[in-house]
Amino acid sequence: MQSHAKVVVIGGGVVGCSILFHLAKLGWKDVVLLERSELTSGSSWHAAGQIHTISSDPNISRLQSYTINLYKELEELSGQSVGHHATGGFYLASTPERLDYLKAERSKARYMGLDQELISPEEVAAMHPLIDPSKYLGALYDPLDGHIDPSGVTHAYAKSAKHYGAAYYLDTPVIETKQRPDGGWDVVTPAGTIHAEIIINAAGLWAREVGHLAGIDLPVQPMEHHYLITEAIPEIVEFGKPLPCGIDYEANIYFRQEHQGLLLGTYEPTSTPWSVEGTPLDFGHELLTPDLDRIADRLELAFERIPALGRAGIKDVINGPFTFGPDGNPMIGPVPGMKNYWAAVAVMAGFCQAGGVGLCMAEWMIEGEPSVDVWAMDIARFGEFATAEYGTIKSAENYTRRFLLTYPNEELPVGRRQKTTAIHDRLVARGACMGAAFGLEHALWFADSPEAAQETPTLRRSEAFDHVAAEVHAVRHHVGVVEIANYAKHEFTGPGARAFLDRLLAGRLPKPGRLSLTPMLTPKGKLYGDLTVACLDEETFYLFGSGAAQEMHRRWIEQHLPDQGVAYRNRSDELHGLAIAGPNARELLSRITREDVSQEAFKFRDIRPATVGAVPAILARISFSGELGYEIYCAAHYQLRLFEAIEDAGQDLGLKLYGNRALMSLRLEKGWGAWTLDFRPDFTAAESGLDAFVAFDKQADFIGKAAALAERDSGPAKKLVTLVMETDDIDVSHDEAIFHDGDCVGYVTSGGFAHHIGQSIALGYVPADLARDGEVFEIELLGEMKPAKLTATALYDADGGHMRG
Numbered sequence: 168m169q170s171h172a173k174v175v176v177i178g179g180g181v182v183g184c185s186i187l188f189h190l191a192k193l194g195w196k197d198v199v200l201l202e203r204s205e206l207t208s209g210s211s212w213h214a215a216g217q218i219h220t221i222s223s224d225p226n227i228s229r230l231q232s233y234t235i236n237l238y239k240e241l242e243e244l245s246g247q248s249v250g251h252h253a254t255g256g257f258y259l260a261s262t263p264e265r266l267d268y269l270k271a272e273r274s275k276a277r278y279m280g281l282d283q284e285l286i287s288p289e290e291v292a293a294m295h296p297l298i299d300p301s302k303y304l305g306a307l308y309d310p311l312d313g314h315i316d317p318s319g320v321t322h323a324y325a326k327s328a329k330h331y332g333a334a335y336y337l338d339t340p341v342i343e344t345k346q347r348p349d350g351g352w353d354v355v356t357p358a359g360t361i362h363a364e365i366i367i368n369a370a371g372l373w374a375r376e377v378g379h380l381a382g383i384d385l386p387v388q389p390m391e392h393h394y395l396i397t398e399a400i401p402e403i404v405e406f407g408k409p410l411p412c413g414i415d416y417e418a419n420i421y422f423r424q425e426h427q428g429l430l431l432g433t434y435e436p437t438s439t440p441w442s443v444e445g446t447p448l449d450f451g452h453e454l455l456t457p458d459l460d461r462i463a464d465r466l467e468l469a470f471e472r473i474p475a476l477g478r479a480g481i482k483d484v485i486n487g488p489f490t491f492g493p494d495g496n497p498m499i500g501p502v503p504g505m506k507n508y509w510a511a512v513a514v515m516a517g518f519c520q521a522g523g524v525g526l527c528m529a530e531w532m533i534e535g536e537p538s539v540d541v542w543a544m545d546i547a548r549f550g551e552f553a554t555a556e557y558g559t560i561k562s563a564e565n566y567t568r569r570f571l572l573t574y575p576n577e578e579l580p581v582g583r584r585q586k587t588t589a590i591h592d593r594l595v596a597r598g599a600c601m602g603a604a605f606g607l608e609h610a611l612w613f614a615d616s617p618e619a620a621q622e623t624p625t626l627r628r629s630e631a632f633d634h635v636a637a638e639v640h641a642v643r644h645h646v647g648v649v650e651i652a653n654y655a656k657h658e659f660t661g662p663g664a665r666a667f668l669d670r671l672l673a674g675r676l677p678k679p680g681r682l683s684l685t686p687m688l689t690p691k692g693k694l695y696g697d698l699t700v701a702c703l704d705e706e707t708f709y710l711f712g713s714g715a716a717q718e719m720h721r722r723w724i725e726q727h728l729p730d731q732g733v734a735y736r737n738r739s740d741e742l743h744g745l746a747i748a749g750p751n752a753r754e755l756l757s758r759i760t761r762e763d764v765s766q767e768a769f770k771f772r773d774i775r776p777a778t779v780g781a782v783p784a785i786l787a788r789i790s791f792s793g794e795l796g797y798e799i800y801c802a803a804h805y806q807l808r809l810f811e812a813i814e815d816a817g818q819d820l821g822l823k824l825y826g827n828r829a830l831m832s833l834r835l836e837k838g839w840g841a842w843t844l845d846f847r848p849d850f851t852a853a854e855s856g857l858d859a860f861v862a863f864d865k866q867a868d869f870i871g872k873a874a875a876l877a878e879r880d881s882g883p884a885k886k887l888v889t890l891v892m893e894t895d896d897i898d899v900s901h902d903e904a905i906f907h908d909g910d911c912v913g914y915v916t917s918g919g920f921a922h923h924i925g926q927s928i929a930l931g932y933v934p935a936d937l938a939r940d941g942e943v944f945e946i947e948l949l950g951e952m953k954p955a956k957l958t959a960t961a962l963y964d965a966d967g968g969h970m971r972g
């Protein structure tokens with residue numbers, strides 16, 4: 168075995184083999200895969216082999232279609248059959264809500280260029296005569312869906328990788344991974360040690376064990392899963408044509424043809440985590456004992472909907488484990504806090520996803536960034552809060568929800584209160600309906616009492632609507648208070664801090680005592696952050712930004728941090744805080760601080776240390792509400808005292824608590840985008856409009872400068888715009904298709920109801936030549952075309968008078 172490699176991939180399942188293939192195909196030849204046994208020795212060999220494109224995240228869907236389209240190329244390169252049956256497939260709806268969901272999926276598919284169509288139950292039955300159409304309201308048909316041979320696919324990836332110059336070694340378990348002083352790794356096996364520049368944990372069922380070798384506790388969990396295969400079914404023999412595959416959400420089953428019978432799998436309502444304490448090292452090509460009782464009620468439903476199944480003999484029952492992550496999506500990329508250690512774990516639908524995962528990993532490693540925004544798969548969307556125990560309970564929850572509809576306004580119940588702030592119980596007592604982001608609880612909206620703080624999951628407006636309206640009213644007319652503990656706070660100190668941030672950020676750095684908005688760009692000019700940068704003094708800076716993206720940003724910052732001159736700390740968990748906003752905000756603030764906070768003494772975008780509510784704080788004059796407002800950051804242990812001071816002082820000023828929903832409504836009428844929705848690495852500064860904050864003429868050669876300058880010359884192809892919609896009881900959430908003159912020209916990135924101006928708003932990207940004030944579009948919302956008119960100016964306080972006043 169060789170003693171050196173640029174990259175060592177640990178694990179020869181479908182994921183590891185795909186990564187090896189893509190690295191070699193994209194040009195890195197010195198790459199090696201180590202497999203402890205033979206290829207497919209984890210969950211890959213016993214997969215059901217069904218492949219489909221639908222996913223909760225559009226970019227994952229896009230990558231799933233890439234994966235499926237790759238199979239032909241793999242077969243040609245490797246000479247290895249992948250057993251691809253391109254049968255097409257449908258997603259069946261038997262409730263009106265599910266049909267609405269499928270309409271939303273079809274809308275999404277349009278802008279992704281996928282060829283999905285809604286079909287009637289009768290059309291389903293014509294393609295699949297075993298199905299009882301009376302049980303359904305409709306279906307979404309995708310011609311790309313089908314099934315493959317899992318072992319064939321895995322071997323085809325490996326052989327194709329070899330074709331491009333990569334190597335793999337079987338029967339070579341990795342027993343130690345030791346970091347070297349040069350940042351590389353010694354990868355120890357019984358056959359010798361390889362010095363690798365980078366290692367990738369793609370160990371599937373053993374992701375946790377391989378993680379432990381490097382001191383990492385991954386929040387992933389293998390789950391038991393059943394499918395069964397029937398004897399030949401006379402109706403299939405008689406039909407004589409290949410049957411499409413299907414997913415029946417309400418029965419919680421998936422099925423496809425297997426020879427002359429059917430293969431049927433199900434995600435039962437009570438999940439069974441497997442080997443919680445760790446995957447046995449000697450587990451291999453064995454299966455688990457089937458337990459048909461566990462899935463009996465699902466089988467009954469399946470027999471009602473596919474009656475021929477009930478008459479068929481069962482040939483085989485498979486119970487095998489495969490690994491889930493806390494939200495069901497893969498966890499890939501460089502592991503934050505580690506050097507040269509990457510992961511590609513929790514890939515729970517490997518035969519749909521491994522191609523896309525391999526492509527993104529290879530692009531990211533070789534070119535420095537993936538070609539699409541991989542946030543929904545990025546391992547950095549979890550942090551320290553995602554412990555192994557959290558991983559087990561959330562994975563178990565996710566397994567049971569695999570085919571359940573998660574509504575845009577729905578907060579999942581498991582793994583809650585993992586992180587709370589000092590005022591959590593106060594907020595709940597005031598009627599807060601809570602949500603969780605990056606493990607931290609925060610108020611979404613406030614009901615009249617704790618008992619009423621319930622929200623019905625829906626694709627339409629919920630009972631929160633009027634409450635959010637009242638919160639918005641308070642902010643626009645009086646004063647509101649919102650918790651901002653969930654913002655990220657990154658601290659930079661030292662003589663090199665300014666120079667470092669000047670290179671990291673595309674915007675102009677503020678003077679001491681001031682703050683400014685700035686995008687952070689990738690070398691290719693894509694957005695990597697939409698941040699507020701504050702200078703407390705020449706050697707102390709803060710970056711405030713998305714709390715959810717704090718580990719992603721930490722990883723980026725640490726990647727670029729110089730060896731000396733600047734110290735960096737992510738202080739998000741230490742610094743909590745509250746923001747007040749509204750015409751009475753200054754009066755309220757003046758009652759709880761001895762600082763002079765008059766307009767002259769404390770201007771818009773000023774920031775300084777101050778005592779507020781009798782506690783040490785950092786006081787900033789800025790607000791995401793677009794109103795006169797202040798953000799007050801303090802140590803977590805001071806937050807309750809600060810909250811009490813604000814509540815006491817605000818009584819006669821019309822003070823009202825508001826939550827994240829109101830904040831999102833307030834920013835919509837200002838036309839401001841939000842990170843992970845309107846602003847993300849899929850878009851550039853000029854496309855998003857954040858080029859207004861790029862300091863093109865600053866001396867520093869900031870990351871992404873050349874790309875941003877080139878784009879300034881050529882102009883962006885598309886633009887983020889605000890559309891005012893005509894709707895009644897429904898608003899967009901994200902990913903709805905935008906039409907112009909009958910053609911799909913763009914898509915929605917966020918939206919909702921702007922309560923102050925009383926309009927339904929969508930933010931989305933459209934071609935730059937259509938981004939004109941007054942241009943009329945249509946947005947496909949649950950199957951209906953809704954008129955939407957572009958507005959080029961902010962709908963509230965366009966000149967910023969309220970905010971600056």
Ligand SMILES: Cc1cc2nc3c(=O)[nH]c(=O)nc-3n(C[C@H](O)[C@H](O)[C@H](O)COP(=O)(O)OP(=O)(O)OC[C@H]3O[C@@H](n4cnc5c(N)ncnc54)[C@H](O)[C@@H]3O)c2cc1C
Nearest residue numbers: 178180182203209210211215216217341371372516517518
């Ligand atoms: C019953 C069942 C049905 C399924 N049906 C489908 C389906 O229809 N469609 C679909 O897309 N997906 C399906 N899946 C999921 C799919 O099987 C997984 O997503 C996929 O196998 C994950 O692949 P992987 O490479 O991440 O992990 P694994 O397949 O677990 O591969 C990990 C590899 O790493 C090796 N390894 C571990 N530790 C070490 C070490 N220390 N040194 C060297 N090598 C090591 C292992 O031997 C193994 O070969 C199903 C899974 C099950 C269990």
